[in-house]
Amino acid sequence: MYNMFLVLLVCIFTMLSSLVLTPVYKIVAKKLNILDEPEARRVHTSVMPTMGGIVIYLSFFFSSFVLLPIPDYQILPLFVGATLIVLTGIVDDLFELKPLAKLAGILVAATTIYLIGDVSLETMTIPYFGTLSFGSWQMPFTILWIAGLTNAINLIDGLDGLASGVSMIALTTMGIIGFFFLTIAEVSVSVMIFVLVAAIAGFWPYNFQPASVFLGDTGALFLGFMIGVFSLQGLKNATLISLILPIIILGIPVTDTLFAMIRRRLNRQSISTADKNHIHHRLMSIGLSHRQTVLAIYCVSAIFSVIALLYNFSTLIGSVLLTLFVLLGVELFVEIIGLVGEDRRPMLDKLKAFGRRLNSQ
Numbered sequence: 001m002y003n004m005f006l007v008l009l010v011c012i013f014t015m016l017s018s019l020v021l022t023p024v025y026k027i028v029a030k031k032l033n034i035l036d037e038p039e040a041r042r043v044h045t046s047v048m049p050t051m052g053g054i055v056i057y058l059s060f061f062f063s064s065f066v067l068l069p070i071p072d073y074q075i076l077p078l079f080v081g082a083t084l085i086v087l088t089g090i091v092d093d094l095f096e097l098k099p100l101a102k103l104a105g106i107l108v109a110a111t112t113i114y115l116i117g118d119v120s121l122e123t124m125t126i127p128y129f130g131t132l133s134f135g136s137w138q139m140p141f142t143i144l145w146i147a148g149l150t151n152a153i154n155l156i157d158g159l160d161g162l163a164s165g166v167s168m169i170a171l172t173t174m175g176i177i178g179f180f181f182l183t184i185a186e187v188s189v190s191v192m193i194f195v196l197v198a199a200i201a202g203f204w205p206y207n208f209q210p211a212s213v214f215l216g217d218t219g220a221l222f223l224g225f226m227i228g229v230f231s232l233q234g235l236k237n238a239t240l241i242s243l244i245l246p247i248i249i250l251g252i253p254v255t256d257t258l259f260a261m262i263r264r265r266l267n268r269q270s271i272s273t274a275d276k277n278h279i280h281h282r283l284m285s286i287g288l289s290h291r292q293t294v295l296a297i298y299c300v301s302a303i304f305s306v307i308a309l310l311y312n313f314s315t316l317i318g319s320v321l322l323t324l325f326v327l328l329g330v331e332l333f334v335e336i337i338g339l340v341g342e343d344r345r346p347m348l349d350k351l352k353a354f355g356r357r358l359n360s361q
Contacts, residue, residue, distance in 0.1 A: 002187055010063050010198075014195050019205070022052065022055050022206045025049070029049035029213070035049060036093075049212070053203075053215045053223070056203050060196050061082070064079075068192075070192065077118070077119075081113035092218075103151075106221065114143055117233075118233065119233055120232070121145075121232065146228035148228070149231065150225045153167060153220055155257055156256055156297075157219075159293060160209035161204060163219070164204050169305055173249045173309065174246065174249060200223070224253075227250065244311070251300070251330070252301050255333075255339075260275075260278065263339070266341070279297065280294075280297065283296060283337060307322060
């Protein structure tokens with residue numbers, strides 16, 4: 001059992017170390033020319049130090065290795081997998097990898113943590129249906145899960161403080177649920193989650209709009225990878241609800257990724273094609289400022305987190321109703337901001353047609 005006072009002190013130290021290291025890193029990044037140049041697809045208009053996620057990585061693992069009694073069988077595989085994903089991000093930030101090369105790096109890291117870490121899904125219990133065994137599918141399912149969440153966080157890293165803030169909200173919710181509700185999750189997983197939140201919190205003031213340093217793909221991939229791994233750690237034998245929770249918690253990045261794939265498919269484009277139609281782009285297109293957009297997405301992320309917490313108190317019927325509410329709310333949100341396309345709003349079109357019929361009677 002962990003001494004919670006020690007955990008609190010470690011979290012404070014981790015936040016302060018990240019807070020102090022970030023301005024030091026900014027100086028180093030400028031000297032080494034680790035800079036992000038403005039381009040048509042980017043929102044920023046000035047040269048900015050990037051790859052700042054390395055500070056979060058260093059602060060987190062220093063505290064985890066040196067200050068906390070985390071078992072080697074948990075922290076070592078996590079360190080190896082995270083290092084591989086950080087190296088992928090560093091190469092991408094410095095040389096701009098092609099999408100397939102970046103995906104290969106993500107898959108290698110996910111495969112590594114599956115093979116050497118305690119991260120996999122073996123069974124899932126579904127109410128009234130019994131237990132489903134993943135069997136030979138557990139490896140591809142686990143790898144795709146981690147890779148999918150890693151890519152989801154990377155996709156939303158388009159505005160100052162967006163990926164770091166959403167990650168803090170999501171991780172905090174995961175830590176609370178793991179500590180208080182999911183008995184199959186080990187306490188050390190929640191402890192590591194809170195330490196990671198502290199590391200992000202120290203970096204966040206420099207990353208929030210107007211940012212003075214970017215996460216870079218180094219940071220966005222690292223945060224997405226850690227979220228993907230933490231969401232599965234200790235869940236070898238999951239329930240349907242415990243598997244749904246991470247998807248609800250990560251409602252914004254999951255929605256953005258899913259509808260980006262749908263949008264590109266409908267437009268006959270490659271799934272890896274970059275565009276300016278992500279959630280943050282669409283919110284800015286309807287008149288929100290840079291900061292207002294980030295804060296609005298924080299609020300929506302917080303709503304998803306509250307819903308995820310409610311699942312832990314709900315009956316089966318309550319969980320079904322919550323899920324239907326979430327799906328309906330997501331569809332309305334997507335259509336209002338035109339995430340798939342301004343001419344693709346089937347639910348709103350039907351509601352408008354229904355309203356016109358009522359007015360004509």
